[in-house]
Amino acid sequence: xxxxxxxxxxxxxxxxxxxxxxxxxxxxxxxxxxxxxxxxxxxxxxxxxxxxxxxxxxxxxxxxxxxxxxxxxxxxxxxxxxxxxxxxxxxxxxxxxxxxxxxxxxxxxxxxxxxxxxxxxxxxxxxxxxxxxxxxxxxxxxxxxxxxxxxxxxxxxxxxxxxxxxxxxxxxxxxxxxxxxxxxxxxxxxxxxxxxxxxxxxxxxxxxxxxxxxxxxxxxxxxxxxxxxxxxxxxxxxxxxxxxxxxxxxxxxxxxxxxxxxxxxxxxxxxxxxxxxxxxxxxxxxxxxxxxxxxxxxxxxxxxxxxxxxxxxxxxxxxxxxxxxxxxxxxxxxxxxxxxxxxxxxxxxxxxxxxxxxxxxxxxxxxxxxxxxxxxxxxxxxxxxxxxxxxxxxxxxxxxxxxxxxxxxxxxxxxxxxxxxxxxxxxxxxxxxxxxxxxxxxxxxxxxxxxxxxxxxxxxxxxxxxxxxxxxxxxxxxxxxxxxxxxxxxxxxxxxxxxxxxxxxxx
Numbered sequence: 001x002x003x004x005x006x007x008x009x010x011x012x013x014x015x016x017x018x019x020x021x022x023x024x025x026x027x028x029x030x031x032x033x034x035x036x037x038x039x040x041x042x043x044x045x046x047x048x049x050x051x052x053x054x055x056x057x058x059x060x061x062x063x064x065x066x067x068x069x070x071x072x073x074x075x076x077x078x079x080x081x082x083x084x085x086x087x088x089x090x091x092x093x094x095x096x097x098x099x100x101x102x103x104x105x106x107x108x109x110x111x112x113x114x115x116x117x118x119x120x121x122x123x124x125x126x127x128x129x130x131x132x133x134x135x136x137x138x139x140x141x142x143x144x145x146x147x148x149x150x151x152x153x154x155x156x157x158x159x160x161x162x163x164x165x166x167x168x169x170x171x172x173x174x175x176x177x178x179x180x181x182x183x184x185x186x187x188x189x190x191x192x193x194x195x196x197x198x199x200x201x202x203x204x205x206x207x208x209x210x211x212x213x214x215x216x217x218x219x220x221x222x223x224x225x226x227x228x229x230x231x232x233x234x235x236x237x238x239x240x241x242x243x244x245x246x247x248x249x250x251x252x253x254x255x256x257x258x259x260x261x262x263x264x265x266x267x268x269x270x271x272x273x274x275x276x277x278x279x280x281x282x283x284x285x286x287x288x289x290x291x292x293x294x295x296x297x298x299x300x301x302x303x304x305x306x307x308x309x310x311x312x313x314x315x316x317x318x319x320x321x322x323x324x325x326x327x328x329x330x331x332x333x334x335x336x337x338x339x340x341x342x343x344x345x346x347x348x349x350x351x352x353x354x355x356x357x358x359x360x361x362x363x364x365x366x367x368x369x370x371x372x373x374x375x376x377x378x379x380x381x382x383x384x385x386x387x388x389x390x391x392x393x394x395x396x397x398x399x400x401x402x403x404x405x406x407x408x409x410x411x412x413x414x415x416x417x418x419x420x421x422x423x424x425x426x427x428x429x430x431x432x433x434x435x436x437x438x439x440x441x442x443x444x445x446x447x448x449x450x451x452x453x454x455x456x457x458x459x460x461x462x463x464x465x466x467x468x469x470x471x472x473x474x475x476x477x478x479x480x481x482x483x484x485x486x487x488x489x490x491x492x493x494x495x496x497x498x499x500x501x502x503x504x505x506x507x
Contacts, residue, residue, distance in 0.1 A: 005052065006061040006074040009045040009084065010126050013038055017118035024111020031110040032099050038118060039092040042125070046084040053081045054497070060131070068131070069191035075131030079334070079502035083128040083257050086338055090249050090345045091121045093476035098242035100470050101352055105240050106153055113153065113242075120146035120246065124254050133180050133266070134190045136258065140176065140222070143254075144169045147247055151239040161234035168231040172221025179214030182207050195266050203271050212271070215262050216278065223255035225282075225319055226289035229312050233296075237305045241352030244304065248311055249345040253337045256318045260334070263322065264504045273325040283323035287417045289316030294424035302361050304351050306428060307344070310387070313421060314340045320414055321402045327503055329405020334499050336398035339386070339487060343395060346383045346480035350376055353469035353477060366435040372467050375474060377436050379481035384429035386484050389422040394487035 016038045024031050052059060053076055061074040076084075095117060102113060123143025130136050148169070152162035184190055186207045187198045202208045217228075224232040236244055263272040273279045293313030300306040318340070321333025353376050354369070355361055370377040386393030399418060406414035468474060487494070 005045050005049050006059060006076055006129060009042055010122060012041055013118040013122040017115045021111045021115035028110040031114045035095050035114040039095055043088040043092050046088045049076055050081040050085055053078060069189045069194040072135050073131040073191060074129050076129060078498050080128040082498050084125055086341050087124050087250055090341060093479060094246045097349055097473045097476045099472050101242045101356055104356060116146045116150050124250055127254050128257055131192045132190050133192060137177055137180060141173060150243040151235050154238050154240045156238060158238040161238045165231045165235040168221060172218045175214045176218030179211045182211035192266050199267060203275060212267060219255055219259050223252050223315055225315055226285055226292055233308045237308045241355055245348040245352055248348050249341040252315050253341050256337055269504060279323045279325045282319050283414060286316040286319040286323060289313060290417055290421045294421055297428055301363050303363050304361055307347050317402060321405055324405045324409040324411055326405055326408050328401055328408055330503055331495060331499055332398050332401030332405050334502055335401060339394040339398045342480060342484055343383050343386055346379060349477045350380050353473045357467060357469055363432050363435055366432060367439040369436040376469055376477060379477045381433060382481045383484055387429060388425045392488040394484050397488055397491035
């Protein structure tokens with residue numbers, strides 16, 4: 001049975017997306033429960049796949065029994081089994097937390113929402129599991145089209161933001177598809193393993209050079225790497241909170257995975273780093289992304305918009321680790337894919353919970369939020385300390401590897417950039433913590449404190465009533481916050497058991 005897991009983990013959410021939509025015509029209440037059941041199944045399948053990979057090595061699954069390179073092949077190794085667990089786990093927590101937000105923001109749209117949600121998850125998992133460059137494009141478009149629709153469901157400027165995303169996403173997809181076409185012209189193959197064997201003899205071909213450039217630019221658009229990030233801030237910040245909680249942690253990380261596959265699997269590191277200055281170019285773009293993201297985040301009062309610009313900087317961290325071209329840096333990049341996915345998922349879930357209970361997104365109105373939503377704000381503080389890079393939270397460990405990788409590559413500017421960015425994050429997050437925890441208490445009767453419900457006490461002081469998020473929203477937040485603390489001390493185990501085997505041979 002386990003031999004069929006690679007196919008099942010794609011087919012289950014794909015066909016269930018159609019079933020959920022059909023069931024919604026008769027009873028919308030079943031959509032939420034069915035979506036949770038499906039994603040629990042996907043998470044269990046991803047764990048089973050990881051166990052199989054650790055026990056038996058790389059899994060190769062031929063679709064329809066057609067032998068590659070003529071048929072489409074799913075290939076699961078340590079890297080993409082690791083990604084499957086990240087995608088399925090975060091998707092599960094986000095869908096659990098979505099019910100209340102959906103009732104408030106999109107009443108009556110349960111079938112469409114959960115159907116698109118499952119299609120998006122299908123696309124993301126398909127991107128990481130496929131061993132065929134054209135099949136990757138197909139899954140890329142499944143995830144993108146689902147994402148466009150989910151963002152457009154939002155209010156205010158969401159449809160326009162989604163349209164801008166459609167334009168940029170289509171441009172990125174065209175670049176990637178052109179790259180695939182050039183590879184096929186030169187090699188006659190679309191299978192990643194087959195391409196890896198054929199390409200070394202063609203590295204001096206201008207066709208291959210153009211193909212590589214197109215592939216990389218297409219992925220950078222999808223990843224929102226500076227200066228191709230302009231579509232991301234509005235799209236992610238104006239999307240419904242449940243949608244942002246899914247796409248912010250996962251979309252850019254899956255694109256980063258594709259970049260790693262292109263630079264280290266389809267092409268060899270010698271091509272990406274020695275024959276071409278790709279590492280240096282991407283590294284400096286990452287440095288600019290970190291500074292631009294941090295500076296733009298500093299100018300934001302809206303917490304969700306601030307987090308979106310921090311995400312632009314976080315993409316820079318991952319690309320920086322990839323660009324230094326050594327084992328330590330790539331280890332840090334892969335570890336940061338996991339850590340940043342956990343941190344961003346927690347932060348966007350928190351934003352959704354606060355917005356649901358209070359309607360507040362303005363940081364300056366977070367006065368005494370720690371008293372109204374103490375567990376939510378405690379989770380926010382844990383995640384904030386991790387984003388800054390303080391141990392024992394997980395953010396410290398991946399940043400440590402990234403700094404070490406930059407130092408080993410003698411890229412001192414890159415290392416200093418990482419350290420400065422931690423200081424910028426400290427300013428950003430302590431600004432929120434200051435309003436939530438340390439704003440002076442109101443006296444002389446009851447008053448409205450940033451939309452926080454208060455009552456006058458017998459001593460004439462304002463008493464703030466605790467009004468936490470519903471359990472369906474709070475439990476995923478607390479799970480993610482606990483995970484952020486757990487992943488840190490276990491980083492060494494994760495690296496020695498999984499990540500070290502995901503690094504290309506010879507690194």
